[in-house]
Amino acid sequence: MIEIQFNAIINYTSPYIDVDDFNAIFTSPTGNTMMMPGFWDGGQTWKIRFAPTAVGIWTYKTRATDIGLNNQTGSIMCTAYTGLLPIYQHGFLKPSTNNRYLTYADGKPFYWLGDTHWSGFNIAERFNESNDARFSSMFKGLIDRRKEQGFTVWKAETFANNNEQGNPPYNEGGAAWGDGRFFIDLNTKFWQNIDQRIQYLANKGMVIAMAQGIGRSMKNSSVESDHKRLARYILARYGAYPTVWMTAQEYNDEYAGACGTCWANVAAYVFDLDPYKRANSMHNAATNPIAYHDQSWYGFVTLQQAHNRVNSVDYWLAQYNAIPARPILEDEANYEDIIPPYGGGTVTPKWKTRQSAWQSQIAGTFGFTYGAQGIWWGCYTVEDLSFNCGRGSDARSWNIAIDFPVGEQMSFMARFWTSFDWWTLSPDENAIYWISAPIDTQRPYQKTDGNNRTLVIAYLPLQLNGTVYNGTVRNLSPTGIYISQWFNPRNGIYSVIDEGWIPSKAGSWNIPTQPNSTDDWVLMIQRINGTNTSPDLIVNMKTNIL
Structure with a gap:
């Protein structure tokens, strides 16, 4: 990945709003072109991040209404990757030709074993602190352990489109927006903190599944343009990293007022902008309707079985057998030890977590996304005030959750499936x-x-x-x-x-x-x-x- 910096000629009052046409056209050694949007990074600084897909000399030329950003040209030399991380050996993820699983860009099948960190870009998951002597950083310690266990995907959402109480978009860089001016006064330091997190994950070779925010934050089409602008910013900032776009958590939660069709429009917009045309999705609410299978931008289906729940394999088979076919993933099912309010009044038994993982794959999914209480939402201690962390004997801290038995059993499962041509x-x-x-x-x-x-x-x-x-x-x-x-x-x-x-x-x-x-x-x-x-x-x- 290469980062190129540019300087605008004008010192804009609202740069995030005022400049929305900055991009660069990259031309490959064979003449193919790819357009990558750029992003504002504070002051009069704009940047383009790009990951060349072929060895050789690439050229670029920028476009923007701002004179300082427009018509800037240059070249970059791309050499072959010599490391051992599969995501860089084989390229961005895409659906297989039969739409049953995901592959890398070169066609090599990708086994998905994900770990859920909905607050992973938030202050709840500390980047610079740890209260466990085994780890210098809560964030890094969690990643290092999951990498050792064979996890291949890390999933989180920015919450930057979410202004509800209890889920503030805030990290070590401050709030996502200045003075509470959502979608207007963007705080680049918030995103620079996320940069550090993304870079650490990328250095480990993890695929990063990113959701913009929670579905209920967009209740109607009147704010769809705001969400599209933010989606463009996220793609510009992180599209050159090994990411997939999950759009929104519970994009179709009608009970909470989510505008599912609005989120579908955002997902289609991102796919249209994405020069890599990677596999993207939308995280379902527990209703899991069979929808959008006929849309090219809908790369794979992310299901939510929900918590403290068991289903027959027929639940997954119905999705697998839907026409036209789409790769199917169980993305939220029976988080290990999830607190009673999310599990029907009792802590979810561990056998249900494991059963969901195995049943779903037997029924045709291409992997599984695991979650653990204390990590799906970062809980620094058992006394954290967040509702998501629970109370009393139900509470779990991150450094306890990292050693949960079913989390370790996900390693056994991954080694089993990847020991043959699954x-x-x-x-x-x-x-x-x-x-x-x-x-x-x-x-x-x-x-x-x-x-x-x-x-x-x-x-x-x-x-x-x-x-x-x-x-x-x-x-x-x-x-x-x-x-x-x-x-x-x-x-x-x-x-x-x-x-x-x-x-x-x-x-x-x-x-x-x-x-x-x-x-x-x-x-x-x-x-x-x-x-x-x-x-x-x-x-x-x-x-x-x-």
Whole structure:
């Protein structure tokens, strides 16, 4: 990413409002052009940030009504990236050609394991302070730990469009707007503090999922132009970083007065401006309507199952099977230990968090976004006054939440899925005939790599009534040789059921009783002979066998 600074000829009274046409046209070594908007950064300083997409000499020329900003030219030399971070090796995220998952720009599939930090740009998540000796900074400590655990995405919102009590847009740089003049008197120091956060994340190779603010902050189209101007500013400032645009949290929360169509207009506007045409989305309220699948700007669907809730896999399958297809992500489901007011009056049990993660992926999502009480909204201590931090025994601080068990189990889950070509699997209703299995929220389900079924993955939720059930896998190769294993999603350990077995002449195999019914289990069946097998997968699995 390159940053180029320019100086305006005029000292504007309201620069954020007065100059809205500053941009630069970048021309690649092969003659392709990309337009990047610029942004005001205080005084008479404007900047352009740009990430070249090809090696070689690029040229640029600016455009603006201001004489000092207009018709500025130059060139930049782009050399090949030599580091190890995948986002820079492979490029910005986009939908796959079949609209089932996300890929990097070069087509390499991207596995999404996200961590929720709605207040991550806010003072609630301290950038320069820590009350835990393990970390010099609350913000940096959280990122470092999640990076170690294999998380690939960090999600937050700026709240800069939000003027409601309790969620002030404020960080170490001050308030987002001066004198309470929302959408007028922009405070560049607020954004410069966010710059530091974004840069730290980018240096770690994390994809940054950014929402502008909360959906209910735009109740009608009368302020849509204000939100579009802010969206343009955010894109100009952070579009050259490894970001995806989440538009708004609960963009369609009609109960709270959110104008869903207005936010859709903002999302389409950002996509039109974005020179990289990356995959963007809108964070759903818990109603999760099937909408905008036919819009090119709607790169992927972000769902909200909500909290202290269980659903059958049919909840995700309905979204997966919608036409036209769109990549599906469960983006807010059963935050670990979330406080009672958000969970129906009780703290959400941990098994529900894990179940949502596994069920959603079995039903076709391309990853999962996790959340933890004390981190989804930053809580420095258990005595923080924010409503989102809870009270008494329900409160959790960030440095306790970072060690939550299900957060660690997300690492096991990510390592499991990324140990094979997960993107080749699809939900498969007919692969297993389940015997005496529940048909409700605890319904087992499976995905496979198609009719030849060289790989079958099934998730068996814990049984609330203690029932143990079995099933029969169908349409395996009668000449295939297979290995079957249980995977424990709570500790990441595999245990072999049988190795070197051959299905019946009809291509079936009876699933044995799961190790116990009081926990959830993952069943993996892999063919180990033939042209479609993966020897590397077998080796990887055996290294983790107990």
